[in-house]
Every structure is written in structure tokens, then in C-alpha cells.
Amino acid sequence: MRAEATPQEHPAERRAIRVRGLVQGVGFRPHVYRCAQACAVSGFVCNDTQGVLIEAEGHDLDAFVELLQCELPPLARLDSLLQQPVPARGDNDFHIAPSRGGAARGAAIPADAAICDDCLQELFDPGDRRFLHPFIACCNCGPRYTMTRALPYDRGHTAMADFDFCPACASDYTDPGNRRFHAEPLACHDCGPQLSNSVEAVARALAAGQIVAIKGVGGYHLACDARNDAAVQQLRSRKQRDGKPFAVMVLNTRCAARYSELDEGAVRALRSPERPVTVAPVNTGKPGLSAELSRDLGTLGIMLPYTAVHYLLFHALLGCPDTSRWLREANDIALVMTSANISGEPLITDAVTAAARLGGIADCFLHHNRDIPARADDSVVRASARQYTVIRRARGFAPHAIKLHSDGPAVLALGAHLKTTVTLTRGNRAHISPHVGDLDTAEAIALHRETANALEQMLQTAPQRVACDMADDFASTRLATQLSEQRNLPLLRVQHHHAHVAAVLAEHRVTGPVLGMALDGHGQGLDGAAWGGELLRVDGAEMQRVGHLSALSLPGGDRAAREPWRMAAGILHRLDRSDEIADRFRDQPLAAALGQWLRTGETGDTTSAGRLFDAAAGLLGICPVSRFEGEAPMLLEGLVRGELTDGDHYQLLDGILDFTPLLTRLADCADPTRGAREFHGTLLRGLTDWALDAAARQRVDTIALCGGCFINHYLATELPLRLQAAGLTVLQAVAMPPNDGAISLGQAWVACHHDTARA
Amino acid sequence: MNHGAGGRAMADLVDLLFRQAFDNPLLNQANDQARFSAPQGDMVMTTDSFVISPLFFPGGNIGSLAVHGTVNDLAMGGAEPLYLSAGFILEEGLPLADLARIVEAMAAAAREAGVQIVTGDTKVVERGKGDGVFINTTGVGRVLPGIRVSGELARPGDRVLVSGTIGDHGVAVMSQRQGLAFATELLSDSAALNGLVATMAECAGPSLRVLRDPTRGGVAATLNELAHQSAVGVQLHESALPVRTEVRGACELLGLDPLTVANEGKLLAICEASVAEPLLAAMQQHPLGVNAAIIGEVIEDPLQLVRMTTAIGGERVVDWLHGEQLPRIC
Ligand SMILES: [Fe+3]
Ligand SMILES: [Mg+2]
Ligand SMILES: [Zn+2]
Ligand SMILES: [Zn+2]
Structure with missing residues (x-):
């Protein structure tokens, strides 16, 4: 810390200092207060609609401003700091002034953070007055976005407004030297929210193999003992969730290492304050978890506790040890923690719905009486030292904004159909909602609308244009059309893969021209056909298709996307081997009929890369029917052991990449493990050739990689290395998922550019 | 020529x-x-x-x-x-x-x-x-005297009826076009429904509120259209839908939803709940209404969606397909 300035050196002056960034709800004002004390500065600090406003008066304001920017609170982030001289007023002291409310333009909404080490320490300290308090939190941790009802972020605008401080908490809140000074989630046993049931009773139920619905920060979880086959099976059948892997929660990274192979990248992700479900290779050597969790995927999703209630549960499950050593020691407790919803519907957040909808699933409930105004699922990332891919961006990440390369019109973008999110841009910031989900149910469609509304409300921004997908059948497209008609706003329909590429460009603040490689499941093409393995030349709002995978038969539309054996049958037919279909897929009741249809009729087709993975899996006989989206590619990847093998089993002609030679080999490959290695190896080699050929012809040296297939470890890590080695600059999703969760951002970006191009 | x-x-x-x-x-x-x-x-x-x-x-x-x-x-x-x-x-x-x-x-x-x-x-x-x-x-x-039917007259609580098995026409045409051997017995349901309508009008009179033939886009498109016109929602029950086994089979093979397949001799009716049962009985007496069924009800819904309780107890939105059935799995 600097020495205090002396009056002799500088005359007193006063400045208005405007700070923007993540400065509300993160302990920033107490930080300013402490800096002011240290520098003998008088004046005030307050939250307002733009972020934080400081008026500082003293003899060395430069020192004060410098100190402000050092040692920020852990959750804070500065985007800009502007200063302006104002007339001196001769204040006696420095104080924290009431927030200046109203519209929250420019202020960021803080995201939720996991319980911090200090709070965890107090939680299990019998001498602390918050010993075992389930809602302990401070300036550096706890719920934020999920308890926010309106901006600016102040206690009165959060779900904590329902709880009045006790005198002790009131003093913590107003003491600038306290870690809880102006911590909005601040509470204690006497004045805070309460649980509906004892944690010990819930722990006993879990230990007895029961299913418990637990209200958390962003919504309810369904939990059970992940080591108990019967319990996991029960949860699966009651939740009607066939095959999709469940995430588990373990106490610490040592426990996690029992079940997963974790490198430092995975450990970092697990421990990060966002506490995402972290997908890493499963530790096959040490069994113990129920085989019902996931089937042969080779990976496991693990997360660490992030609320006091989670820690209290582990504490109770371990028999309430009284020193705090247990927190760091390994144990083998693992709990399934899965979003509490009815299959496909949004996460449940209130007790009434929970009781009504989860009654048939949960044996026992753990509610609390703090409202959840904004729901957020657990985020999911795939993490290792070589890869960090966001799969689902929700709690902990949302609603952090993405900074765009320039200001633009306010665009409301409504996403596609699966893994939908909503984006609203304001100035040079794109605000992306947490994961809304698949728009297959009325509840999800309603939530999608509410989310769009809530973004507008929170940002106090009326969109100037609306963007959506090109597919007419999506609920998102219908909402976009309706909004644009009601409010007389221009509507921009953005091609799906153009949006995928644009989302990556938005994150990197690059405008083009670039080559975009979209390896995806499905998106409607400019020609109305099914696209999904595309090379696009993107330059702002301009997009040109410069290459694609050669089309595969898609016998039965969406049905073929769920049944890889159909994709395989389509390949066999193209190879003039349709007589093999009935026998190869004799377990499929429709195999003979499909073989006949392929001979006499005409199926649709698709250039989708996702379906190429399905076809390979189908030909290798490893996943005739997918029980959940992406199962076949995940199984295929899980089969790879050791080095990939490759060959030139593809053809590249005029930008069209044809893997028929590879598929022909797979059709005759008796060893799925060998097939999986050859598939991935050849795919990488072909894709590299394809990209380099197009980059040379298009004279661009930057390539953006995107689409759901980039969750695949080999595509996400190997392909960029090869392209970089050949001299290309490679851009990939960083904070955003490569899948459809980023579509709304991409749509907004294209719509912004469309405007400036026309202006 | x-x-x-x-x-x-x-x-x-x-x-x-x-x-x-x-x-x-x-x-x-x-x-x-x-x-x-x-x-x-x-x-x-x-x-x-x-x-x-x-x-x-x-x-x-x-x-x-x-x-x-x-x-x-x-x-x-x-x-x-x-x-x-x-x-x-x-x-x-x-x-x-x-x-x-x-x-x-x-x-x-x-x-x-x-x-x-x-x-x-x-x-x-x-x-x-x-x-x-x-x-x-x-x-x-x-x-017909005493009858006033129109697409905007559906009210929450009303019942939704269909006059027979759905998807027959579209699947018959498609099966022929695609050369599906197992579906060769399938015939289009193409028929004139005025006789059936006369019977229904006589039975239900003014309690009959909406009549529409689910041609292009099938039952799904028609009900979505009606939901918008009447500013209501519709709740269907999959287990109540009459679908021929061959039609179901062909739809499974082709990846189609029978609800979105065209009909040429079927009608959807929406009537007051109180007359639903007698109306159903009257329809079933008519040769073109033998397989008629009550398939759902009109509900209040600001989103104006058509939802369906699936056979396995799930719930999904029945979409309004504009063009041909395209995949949506990404
Ligand atoms: Fe996509
Ligand atoms: Mg006409
Ligand atoms: Zn804390
Ligand atoms: Zn208190």
C-alpha cells in the first residue's frame, strides 16, 4: 500500500469518477471505502444506473485512483474508469451513499458465485454466530443473479428484501471494515431464510436410498446416492430419463479424483467460483459409482458443492465431524444432482410447482423460503488442460455480457430450437440469458418469452430490431415474428450456421472476412435444405457457402437423427449394399421396410456433420438408437483408446468433402475400437485439407470453428493445432458454448452488422 | 391430346x-x-x-x-x-x-x-x-338452419372431436410415391362430408361451434390455426387419437407425425362439452364417423398452443408445420 499523500505536495481537488464493469454486488463500494480511508480521501460512493459513481476529494487523488484499480474484490471486474474535475465541497468524511435507482443502463448484473473459503470456514466454526447457517454469504460469494428482481442490484431489489436484518446483521452490513459490508445476501440464523426440513433428516433419506428434491439457488435439484444402483435406477424411471447421464456432486477434488481422471485444467474448472458440472474422463480403474449413471461414455460430469446447504449435507452424511479436516479429506460419498424438472421442461423454482410436479419423483423435500426470481440451471463444461468447452452456460456464467467490437443498434435475438438462449444487445454489450432449453414444451416456450421480457426489463432497453432463425417451424421464430409485427420492428432471419460462426466472431471481436467451419447437427440452409457440415465465408452480415460435406441420406427426418442405424442403412444403400440392411439391423423392427423404402423411394438428405458421426456409429454397430441427443458421437469418442489412425479415405472436390471411402471401410470394420480411431483420425485429416483448400481459394487466413460437434475432444483440440501449424489463425468459442446455446448471440451479431452495412 | x-x-x-x-x-x-x-x-x-x-x-x-x-x-x-x-x-x-x-x-x-x-x-x-x-x-x-360455425368460436372447456382415423390420405399417397410395399392396402379417405355434417348439425345444433377439415398440414396445422383464431389453447390426448396401424407404421418408417399428415375425408369439430357425448354417438352412427373420437379439449392459454399428453405420460407441444416436415434436431 502507498504512503498517504501529504497536503504540501498537492492542493485539494475533487473529482467525479465513473466506474463501469462488474462493480455491483461484488463488494466494490466497501473496497472504494477502504481505499478512501487509506488515501485520506473524503466524498462518497454509490451504485447508480451506470455502475458505480464516486466523488472523491483529497490531496492525492491519483494515488486513490491507482489504489482503486489494484487488488479488486475477487468477483469484481473493471471495464472503464472515467474521471472529471468537479468543484470541491469540503466533506468531512467518506461515506457510502444510497443507490440512485431507476433504469440500470450500463450496470452489469452480477452472476452467482460459490461459497467462499472464509464463509466455509465460519460455517463449520462452532464459535461463529453463523455456525451451520445454511444461507451464509458475504461480499465475495453467494447468490446474485438468481435472487435479483430488478436493478440496481440492492438488497431491496432482491429476494432478500423479504428478510429484515437482525441488529447484529444490520451492524455487519453497515460496517465498512466487515466482509459483509453491503453484502446483499447477508443473513444469519436469527434473521435469514430457513430450511423446511433438517439437513440430518435429508442426509438419512439419501443414505437410505431415497430421492430428495432440494431447493438450491437457481432452482430445485433431485438428489440421490450415486453409488446406489437401485436409487439411481428409481430416479431414472421416475424422471422418465432414459440413458442421459446424470451429474454427481462430491465434496472436494480429492473425492472427484476417485471417480474421474482429473488434470490441472479439470481441477481448475471444478474449483472455479462458477462451480460448473465438469465433464472429464471417467476413472474406469476404480468403480464404486452406479453403472446406471451413464453408459460407456467414457466421461463423467462432476461438480463440487457451491452452497452452504450442500456442505451441510456432506457434513451430515459424514456423521457431523467436529474439526474442519473432513473438508479437505477424501471420502467416497457421491450424490446424483440433477435438475428437477419433468423431462424436457424447465427447471422448477417454487415450492408449489415442486410439490405438484415432483410429488411422484421425490420421496422427501428440502425447501427453503427464499424466492428464486431468476432461474438458472447448473452450467456444464468439458475441461482438461487442453480443452475448456462450455456445454451449457447458466449459473455462475450468466448473465455476464460479451463485449462486442463496437456499438450497434439494440437487437433482440431469440435463438433456434434446442438449447435456446435469448440475447439482447445494448451499446457494445451482448447480454445472453442463461440456458432456457429445448422449445418442445409449453413451459419452455413460456419461459423463453419470459426470458426475453426479463432481459428487456433488466436492461431497460427496447430492441430496435429482432433476429431469429430461418426455420419457420421454431417457436423462437414465431415469437420473433410476433414481436416484430406488434412493435413494428425490422425482423432479420439469420441462417443457422452463419449465426454459429458469428457467435465466435462476436466473442473475438473480429468482423471478417473469415472462413467459418460449422460442424453441427441441423440447420435450415439458404436453399431450404438440411445443412450441418459447412464452410462459410463470413464478412459481417454477408455469408457465402464455399463448401460442405457431401450429403448423406436422411431416411426419416428427425427420426433418423435419433436412430443412427438409419443413417448407416442410408450409407449401405448408397454403396449398393441395401440387401445387407435387414440382416445387419435385425433388432430393428423397421429394418426390412427401410431397406425396401431406400430402394423404391426417395428420402431426404443432409450435409450434417452430426449425422456423419451417427452414420459411423451405426455402421460400427455401437449405438443403433440414441437415447439422448449426442449419445452416438459420445459413445464413438469414448471408444477411442491410444493414438488415432488415419488415411486419405475421403475425396475433396470443389469444396465438397466426401467421406464415403471412410464409411465404406467402417461398414467392413469388425472392431469398433479400431473403427473409432480411424474415424476420428481420418475426419481430422479430411477436415484439415478441406479448410486449408478453402482458405487458400478464399484468400483468408482466419478460421472460426463452431457447431455442436466441437464438444468432441479431438475436434476441439487437434483440429486447431493442425490448422495453426498450417498458418491459419483459429478462433473458437471461449465463454460461449460452440453449440446452439450461442445461436442467439450470433443472430444478434449478424443483425448488428446488417444495420451498419445498410447505414 | x-x-x-x-x-x-x-x-x-x-x-x-x-x-x-x-x-x-x-x-x-x-x-x-x-x-x-x-x-x-x-x-x-x-x-x-x-x-x-x-x-x-x-x-x-x-x-x-x-x-x-x-x-x-x-x-x-x-x-x-x-x-x-x-x-x-x-x-x-x-x-x-x-x-x-x-x-x-x-x-x-x-x-x-x-x-x-x-x-x-x-x-x-x-x-x-x-x-x-x-x-x-x-x-x-x-x-343449414340454426347453425353458426366459425373458427373463432372455440371457448375454453369445449371438446375437440375428430370424425375418424387420421393421416390416411397423406400416408396412402406417400406410400404409393415411396413404393412402400407393406402399406399397399392403404386407401385415401377422400370423401364428401356433407352428409355427416347434416347429422351432426341435427344432433348438436348451435352447440356445434367449429367445423374444419384437417387437409394440408393435418390435425396439427388445423388446430393451431383454430387456437389462434379463437385465442385459446388446445389440449390433446395421444391415446385418444384414432390412427390405423398401417398408418402408424408408415409414419414411423417415414419419420412423420400422423398429426401433421393430410386428410381428405375427415373433419375436426369443436362443441360445447355438454353435447360432446351425444354428438360422438351420432357421428359414430354415420358411415363416415364410425371411428370418431373425442381427442381433447379447448383450454385457456395466452400462448395459444396445441399441447398433447403423450401415450407415456409426457407433454409436448404439437407444432404447426409450414412446409414439409424438416428435421429440427441440431
Ligand atoms: Fe446448431
Ligand atoms: Mg379450400
Ligand atoms: Zn463468502
Ligand atoms: Zn441476522
Whole structure:
């Protein structure tokens, strides 16, 4: 810390200092207060609609401003700091002034953070007055976005407004030297929210193999003992969730290492304050978890506790040890923690719905009486030292904004159909909602609308244009059309893969021209056909298709996307081997009929890369029917052991990449493990050739990689290395998922550019 | 068949064919218009053009379809169809025998439905400028006494009925086009529904609120349309939907949802809950309503969605498909 300035050196002056960034709800004002004390500065600090406003008066304001920017609170982030001289007023002291409310333009909404080490320490300290308090939190941790009802972020605008401080908490809140000074989630046993049931009773139920619905920060979880086959099976059948892997929660990274192979990248992700479900290779050597969790995927999703209630549960499950050593020691407790919803519907957040909808699933409930105004699922990332891919961006990440390369019109973008999110841009910031989900149910469609509304409300921004997908059948497209008609706003329909590429460009603040490689499941093409393995030349709002995978038969539309054996049958037919279909897929009741249809009729087709993975899996006989989206590619990847093998089993002609030679080999490959290695190896080699050929012809040296297939470890890590080695600059999703969760951002970006191009 | 020089002779020949097939006093007036006296009460009028491939399908052809389609559009207004016009655009080269079959089918369909084709027109276009034959039919009818049905009259609590198995027409046509051997027995349901409507009107009277034939886009598109018109939602029950086994099988194979497949001889009705059971019984007495069923109810819903409780107890939104069924799995 600097020495205090002396009056002799500088005359007193006063400045208005405007700070923007993540400065509300993160302990920033107490930080300013402490800096002011240290520098003998008088004046005030307050939250307002733009972020934080400081008026500082003293003899060395430069020192004060410098100190402000050092040692920020852990959750804070500065985007800009502007200063302006104002007339001196001769204040006696420095104080924290009431927030200046109203519209929250420019202020960021803080995201939720996991319980911090200090709070965890107090939680299990019998001498602390918050010993075992389930809602302990401070300036550096706890719920934020999920308890926010309106901006600016102040206690009165959060779900904590329902709880009045006790005198002790009131003093913590107003003491600038306290870690809880102006911590909005601040509470204690006497004045805070309460649980509906004892944690010990819930722990006993879990230990007895029961299913418990637990209200958390962003919504309810369904939990059970992940080591108990019967319990996991029960949860699966009651939740009607066939095959999709469940995430588990373990106490610490040592426990996690029992079940997963974790490198430092995975450990970092697990421990990060966002506490995402972290997908890493499963530790096959040490069994113990129920085989019902996931089937042969080779990976496991693990997360660490992030609320006091989670820690209290582990504490109770371990028999309430009284020193705090247990927190760091390994144990083998693992709990399934899965979003509490009815299959496909949004996460449940209130007790009434929970009781009504989860009654048939949960044996026992753990509610609390703090409202959840904004729901957020657990985020999911795939993490290792070589890869960090966001799969689902929700709690902990949302609603952090993405900074765009320039200001633009306010665009409301409504996403596609699966893994939908909503984006609203304001100035040079794109605000992306947490994961809304698949728009297959009325509840999800309603939530999608509410989310769009809530973004507008929170940002106090009326969109100037609306963007959506090109597919007419999506609920998102219908909402976009309706909004644009009601409010007389221009509507921009953005091609799906153009949006995928644009989302990556938005994150990197690059405008083009670039080559975009979209390896995806499905998106409607400019020609109305099914696209999904595309090379696009993107330059702002301009997009040109410069290459694609050669089309595969898609016998039965969406049905073929769920049944890889159909994709395989389509390949066999193209190879003039349709007589093999009935026998190869004799377990499929429709195999003979499909073989006949392929001979006499005409199926649709698709250039989708996702379906190429399905076809390979189908030909290798490893996943005739997918029980959940992406199962076949995940199984295929899980089969790879050791080095990939490759060959030139593809053809590249005029930008069209044809893997028929590879598929022909797979059709005759008796060893799925060998097939999986050859598939991935050849795919990488072909894709590299394809990209380099197009980059040379298009004279661009930057390539953006995107689409759901980039969750695949080999595509996400190997392909960029090869392209970089050949001299290309490679851009990939960083904070955003490569899948459809980023579509709304991409749509907004294209719509912004469309405007400036026309202006 | 050709046009141009021999066109005159050709038109005469076609004319003769039509006159013989459609034979009725108004047509036989041989004027450029049919003259008839207007009946009492409200009238309805509709027009539709038929452009289909293949021209002949199991259970019908473009001719019968052109009569059924327009008769049904009149019937869905709660009307008794009276007169039709028929306009033909023939492609040069269409075999005369095919035309004769089409015209005979039209005549038979009109006779069965109790309507008269009272005026018509024929044009011949060059080879390559048509798809064999296009037919336009226009119809007029008289609204049945005491009946007022319209798409905006559905109210929460009302029941939704369908007159029989769904998807038969679309799947029959598609099975033929795709050469699906196992579905060769399937016939289009193409039929005139005015008789069934008369029965229903008699049974339910003003409690019958909406009638609509779920043609293109099937039950899904029609119910979505009605939900918007009436600003309500619809709740369907999958287990209550009548679907033929062969249709279900073909849909599974082709990856189609029977709810989105076209019908040509089925109607959807929305009525007050209190008359739903008697109405269902009355429909089941009629030959075209044997498999009728109550498939759902109208609900209050600001989102105006059609939802369905699935057979396994799930819940999904029944979408409104604009074009052909495209994949949506990404
Ligand atoms: Fe996509
Ligand atoms: Mg019509
Ligand atoms: Zn804390
Ligand atoms: Zn308190």
C-alpha cells in the first residue's frame, strides 16, 4: 500500500469518477471505502444506473485512483474508469451513499458465485454466530443473479428484501471494515431464510436410498446416492430419463479424483467460483459409482458443492465431524444432482410447482423460503488442460455480457430450437440469458418469452430490431415474428450456421472476412435444405457457402437423427449394399421396410456433420438408437483408446468433402475400437485439407470453428493445432458454448452488422 | 391430346365428355352460365384449385378430390352444398383415357354428395407447362338452419372431436410415391362430408361451434390455426387419437407425425362439452364417423398452443408445420 499523500505536495481537488464493469454486488463500494480511508480521501460512493459513481476529494487523488484499480474484490471486474474535475465541497468524511435507482443502463448484473473459503470456514466454526447457517454469504460469494428482481442490484431489489436484518446483521452490513459490508445476501440464523426440513433428516433419506428434491439457488435439484444402483435406477424411471447421464456432486477434488481422471485444467474448472458440472474422463480403474449413471461414455460430469446447504449435507452424511479436516479429506460419498424438472421442461423454482410436479419423483423435500426470481440451471463444461468447452452456460456464467467490437443498434435475438438462449444487445454489450432449453414444451416456450421480457426489463432497453432463425417451424421464430409485427420492428432471419460462426466472431471481436467451419447437427440452409457440415465465408452480415460435406441420406427426418442405424442403412444403400440392411439391423423392427423404402423411394438428405458421426456409429454397430441427443458421437469418442489412425479415405472436390471411402471401410470394420480411431483420425485429416483448400481459394487466413460437434475432444483440440501449424489463425468459442446455446448471440451479431452495412 | 390447330376439335370432344358425365338440367342449358333461383337464408361460397401428383392414388384421383375438397369446404361452413363449377387446365399429351377416368370420378363423387356440376371451362396448355391436369372447383351452398360455425368460436372447456382415423390420405399417397410395399392396402379417405355434417348439425345444433377439415398440414396445422383464431389453447390426448396401424407404421418408417399428415375425408369439430357425448354417438352412427373420437379439449392459454399428453405420460407441444416436415434436431 502507498504512503498517504501529504497536503504540501498537492492542493485539494475533487473529482467525479465513473466506474463501469462488474462493480455491483461484488463488494466494490466497501473496497472504494477502504481505499478512501487509506488515501485520506473524503466524498462518497454509490451504485447508480451506470455502475458505480464516486466523488472523491483529497490531496492525492491519483494515488486513490491507482489504489482503486489494484487488488479488486475477487468477483469484481473493471471495464472503464472515467474521471472529471468537479468543484470541491469540503466533506468531512467518506461515506457510502444510497443507490440512485431507476433504469440500470450500463450496470452489469452480477452472476452467482460459490461459497467462499472464509464463509466455509465460519460455517463449520462452532464459535461463529453463523455456525451451520445454511444461507451464509458475504461480499465475495453467494447468490446474485438468481435472487435479483430488478436493478440496481440492492438488497431491496432482491429476494432478500423479504428478510429484515437482525441488529447484529444490520451492524455487519453497515460496517465498512466487515466482509459483509453491503453484502446483499447477508443473513444469519436469527434473521435469514430457513430450511423446511433438517439437513440430518435429508442426509438419512439419501443414505437410505431415497430421492430428495432440494431447493438450491437457481432452482430445485433431485438428489440421490450415486453409488446406489437401485436409487439411481428409481430416479431414472421416475424422471422418465432414459440413458442421459446424470451429474454427481462430491465434496472436494480429492473425492472427484476417485471417480474421474482429473488434470490441472479439470481441477481448475471444478474449483472455479462458477462451480460448473465438469465433464472429464471417467476413472474406469476404480468403480464404486452406479453403472446406471451413464453408459460407456467414457466421461463423467462432476461438480463440487457451491452452497452452504450442500456442505451441510456432506457434513451430515459424514456423521457431523467436529474439526474442519473432513473438508479437505477424501471420502467416497457421491450424490446424483440433477435438475428437477419433468423431462424436457424447465427447471422448477417454487415450492408449489415442486410439490405438484415432483410429488411422484421425490420421496422427501428440502425447501427453503427464499424466492428464486431468476432461474438458472447448473452450467456444464468439458475441461482438461487442453480443452475448456462450455456445454451449457447458466449459473455462475450468466448473465455476464460479451463485449462486442463496437456499438450497434439494440437487437433482440431469440435463438433456434434446442438449447435456446435469448440475447439482447445494448451499446457494445451482448447480454445472453442463461440456458432456457429445448422449445418442445409449453413451459419452455413460456419461459423463453419470459426470458426475453426479463432481459428487456433488466436492461431497460427496447430492441430496435429482432433476429431469429430461418426455420419457420421454431417457436423462437414465431415469437420473433410476433414481436416484430406488434412493435413494428425490422425482423432479420439469420441462417443457422452463419449465426454459429458469428457467435465466435462476436466473442473475438473480429468482423471478417473469415472462413467459418460449422460442424453441427441441423440447420435450415439458404436453399431450404438440411445443412450441418459447412464452410462459410463470413464478412459481417454477408455469408457465402464455399463448401460442405457431401450429403448423406436422411431416411426419416428427425427420426433418423435419433436412430443412427438409419443413417448407416442410408450409407449401405448408397454403396449398393441395401440387401445387407435387414440382416445387419435385425433388432430393428423397421429394418426390412427401410431397406425396401431406400430402394423404391426417395428420402431426404443432409450435409450434417452430426449425422456423419451417427452414420459411423451405426455402421460400427455401437449405438443403433440414441437415447439422448449426442449419445452416438459420445459413445464413438469414448471408444477411442491410444493414438488415432488415419488415411486419405475421403475425396475433396470443389469444396465438397466426401467421406464415403471412410464409411465404406467402417461398414467392413469388425472392431469398433479400431473403427473409432480411424474415424476420428481420418475426419481430422479430411477436415484439415478441406479448410486449408478453402482458405487458400478464399484468400483468408482466419478460421472460426463452431457447431455442436466441437464438444468432441479431438475436434476441439487437434483440429486447431493442425490448422495453426498450417498458418491459419483459429478462433473458437471461449465463454460461449460452440453449440446452439450461442445461436442467439450470433443472430444478434449478424443483425448488428446488417444495420451498419445498410447505414 | 394436343392444342393449337386441332384445339377446336379437342375442346368439343372434351366438352362432350363432360356433358355426358355431369349430365344435369342446369349444365344442359348450354349457356356460358348456369341460372338458378337463390334459396332462403345464408349462402356460402368457396373455391379451390387441385394440383397433385400423382393424379391417381389408392382410393381416388384428382377428380374425386376436386369434388370432395370443395364440397367439404362448403360443409365446414355448416352448409348443404348445392352447385359446383369445374375449370380444367389440361396438359397436351394427357391420355384421353386418364381424363375420362378423372371426369367419371368427379361425376360419381358429385352424385354421391348430392351436388351438381353446373358450369365449367377447359384450357389446353403446351406439353411441359402443366402437370397432366389442374382442376379448379368453385361451390355454393346453403347454410343449414340454426347453425353458426366459425373458427373463432372455440371457448375454453369445449371438446375437440375428430370424425375418424387420421393421416390416411397423406400416408396412402406417400406410400404409393415411396413404393412402400407393406402399406399397399392403404386407401385415401377422400370423401364428401356433407352428409355427416347434416347429422351432426341435427344432433348438436348451435352447440356445434367449429367445423374444419384437417387437409394440408393435418390435425396439427388445423388446430393451431383454430387456437389462434379463437385465442385459446388446445389440449390433446395421444391415446385418444384414432390412427390405423398401417398408418402408424408408415409414419414411423417415414419419420412423420400422423398429426401433421393430410386428410381428405375427415373433419375436426369443436362443441360445447355438454353435447360432446351425444354428438360422438351420432357421428359414430354415420358411415363416415364410425371411428370418431373425442381427442381433447379447448383450454385457456395466452400462448395459444396445441399441447398433447403423450401415450407415456409426457407433454409436448404439437407444432404447426409450414412446409414439409424438416428435421429440427441440431
Ligand atoms: Fe446448431
Ligand atoms: Mg379450400
Ligand atoms: Zn463468502
Ligand atoms: Zn441476522
